[in-house]
Amino acid sequence: MHPSTVSRALDPARRGRIGEPVVRRILEAAERLGYHPDTVAASLRSGRSNLVGIIVPDIANPVFSPIISGLESVLSERGYALIVADPQPQRSGDSDIIQRLVARRVDGLVLANVALHDDTVERCVSWQVPVVLVNRAEAEARVPSVVSDDVAGMRLAVAHLLELGHRHILHLAGPQTISTGSLRRRGFVEAMSAAGLAPVDDDIEEAEAFTRTGGHAAALRLLARRPQATAVVAANDLLALGVYEALREMGRRCPEDLSVIGHNDMPLVDLVDPPLSTIRISHREMGEQTGELLLKLIKDVHGEVSHVVTAPLLVVRRSTQPPPVPR
Amino acid sequence: MHPSTVSRALDPARRGRIGEPVVRRILEAAERLGYHPDTVAASLRSGRSNLVGIIVPDIANPVFSPIISGLESVLSERGYALIVADPQPQRSGDSDIIQRLVARRVDGLVLANVALHDDTVERCVSWQVPVVLVNRAEAEARVPSVVSDDVAGMRLAVAHLLELGHRHILHLAGPQTISTGSLRRRGFVEAMSAAGLAPVDDDIEEAEAFTRTGGHAAALRLLARRPQATAVVAANDLLALGVYEALREMGRRCPEDLSVIGHNDMPLVDLVDPPLSTIRISHREMGEQTGELLLKLIKDVHGEVSHVVTAPLLVVRRSTQPPPVPR
């Protein structure tokens, strides 16, 4: 048969230009022979790979895995496959994952690990690869991004505690090199200031990483410094769980002695003791939005740079309650 | 310059055949021009894509995400990229993910979602694609697999409860179409029988899925039927947490009234109330082993079919204690 005709008949997008009966015959033959067009050859010729890469700091992290899942869902529905990369600093050969992905001719890239100031983005732009940022924004907003409204989230958390009657509220911040860490800190400061309770530096402690151990260590420092505080707003759930551990060691109770609120609403925090009040973010939805944005960008490289900001939600459980009455 | 020479100089594996100074000049030039060989063209010509696919039932599942992570880590170290696919039944176009991946010329495939009897495996074998199963074994062991020793794990769980003094022990089983569900059930029956306490059918209840809600519903049925039992062995942690919920609704306490033990040791189960005793499985390590196995298979398609079985570990926390003394 005639290669061009077959090619066209097999591509739903341009099948219309081919005679109805011919298409049927070709489809049948393909079925019978178990023929499937070679994606690699098609990529070489067409320049499109139908491949998208995502770079995350940790695949198994409960924040990123639903993002990957949502993204994959949108992409695969549209015929794209997703390559997941997780650059571990100590690993050799990782010198440049972005480069490796670009050499594979990915049609687009999702970056879930850029720092607030990061030259990775610049390199992608210079390579002309469509890029979308997720769960991270960069200081200059050069490329599209999908993030939760961290400032609004902290406003929610602070408002909840104020309403319960708390006045002396601390913040357990995340690393300030990461946008969520920085934005949430800013959100905390703004919300407190708006209530006339502007925090001083000693009311805030930075964890070294968004982990339980990081939260634990930082909470120990913070609570030693500010024993009379009645509530802590943690920059994420893992940090909040670190506060739990610190409290346990210090012989203080949550929520009776200290209210704690987290951020993310990751799986199982409703079952920890006490069930954690937190700010819910739909990471899966963020992944889906990221997919839509990227697909749009791939189709129209010079489309406008749009930023999606998803709304967070307060989830009240049992780790927050009114402050203890002073004796 | 001379394309062949450049190609050879850029490939570390065969650089040796090229003159030292020539190599240096080529490397420099490549650096200067920002040249990177096109992987797609290379794939087309060489037949190798340096691409591996993994198919999981749920990317965000705490069992599978560390597997993916471990696998990715091994693969990317060796120059392979990992495509992650997550076939959702209701999704269109998914008609055949395997086919789509094969059309992309993946060098190998990891299946994390095969049922006990599954024709997917057969199709891969017939397509000559190297395949490794992970966290799932099939009834006939036609292809390599990496699994935890589920039977041994259940033996550990049962032995722990027996040692505490329990005699009336129940099993909350997972879906029997899945190898872990079926193997763990068998392990439970064997371990109990070995102790002269062979369970009857009513001592075991199957959950519809490995989820909290599935566990919750099944636990309600099981505990209603067997109120005097003093311990439950759940087929995984999520199911065990479902038991917690059921207990709470029934006004019974864990561990005072009923000991509960899970399986997997997923993140955060050490912080739930009460901290869950469980069987630890290193899913990340399983992912790494899977990568090694697959790479070996890719290199030598006709190598022997090996099966890796990782050893589980008992983790005692606070959800298990001696049975209440009968009044």
Add this chain to the structure above:
DNA sequence: TTGAAAGCGGTACCAT
């Protein structure tokens, strides 16, 4: 050790 030529398997473009 290096150069030359021939494809890998499709798709884009032009001709009919």
Add this chain to the structure above:
DNA sequence: ATGGTACCGCTTTCAA
């Protein structure tokens, strides 16, 4: 609506 042709960018084989 279909057929013909060139060619995507590399690797492989063979020749020098």
